[in-house]
Amino acid sequence: MESAIKINVVRNILAANNQIAEQTRRELRERKITAVNLMSSPGSGKTAILERTLEKLHRQIPCGVIEGDIATTLDAERLIRFQAPIVQINTEPFGGDCHLSASAVRQALADLPLDKIRLLFIENVGNLVCPAEFDIGETAKVVVFSLPEGEDKPLKYPLMFRESKLCLLNKIDLAGVLDANLDRIQLNVHQVNPQMKIIPISARTGEGVDEWTEWLTQLMAL
């Protein structure tokens, strides 16, 4: 009984969500804004990667950021120094939602100077499950997969890896210390999503940042 009601309502919510996401996607396309939905487990380094990205790109390409968190404005504060327009969404007042929804993103868009933005980063709530289920109108989904999380994560959280176009394999500077099996990681990613591009990156050392910003530039040209 419980689960029947739940599935029913979740379907309705997803349909409503997807409708709003499509509106957003259309509007962003008309405005020639490329939007990247950045997703990962908590603490995988989404904000640290954004710091590196804005540092490198924002002078050439006008960027904007939507920060999604359950609580606090800690992530947004870390990005203020780059002087890109930022809006923070806190989901705590909305029942502590563990993901961004299309309507939350739509509200945030209204607070951004869209005519001054070409590349929009949407940092989702730290969660390897639910964000993958909710279309928010992005151009592309990108999953950040942090090396210390272990090789099996693509197999255990397949939807996230199936939905994403790119996998940023972060904290690659720890590969030696962790004795990580990079071949196994690549194998596991491609078992779930054979087309997935993987960029090893380190927000700490800057390794891989060039390849990532190159990928972004290509995405914008599509």
Add this chain to the structure above:
Amino acid sequence: MESAIKINVVRNILAANNQIAEQTRRELRERKITAVNLMSSPGSGKTAILERTLEKLHRQIPCGVIEGDIATTLDAERLIRFQAPIVQINTEPFGGDCHLSASAVRQALADLPLDKIRLLFIENVGNLVCPAEFDIGETAKVVVFSLPEGEDKPLKYPLMFRESKLCLLNKIDLAGVLDANLDRIQLNVHQVNPQMKIIPISARTGEGVDEWTEWLTQLMAL
């Protein structure tokens, strides 16, 4: 409209969940079984800690395990060698739930030889958000917080840290490499939950495992 419907149903589901959780709690108490609900982000080391724990404890105290994952039986397979009874719950057939529910745990309990178990570990789905919202009838909630996730996690995921009795600060062997600020971590944990006990631990080196099993023994004596 969307959110009004959602909140309504979520409340119903939570009420139904809590009722089943209370039944489980009563039954486990009558059977003198202590149940630990182990929660964390994906890849924080819950299974690795369980490996260390079973290795040390299972000969003295009969343990049982319920493994919660969206997909795969990878975690359960890692624990088979300890010959403790294990049941794997996969939430994928139930819409890919990002947390265990009281009813899923109740079904799993029916498959365990409860008269042979004194200490039951329930490894929740890797997620720092939703598992904290669902009572599954456990004796105590324990959060595993992995050092590479960064110092701000307690502030950003407050419910998880508020609901848990103990914080296992895992991958403590990486403290030097990561240049981690342990005082700041402790401060952030206690800002959210002033009573929280923190045990630094490394499933890799075995550091802290004695203190953790000592804590478990005390929990069983309560």
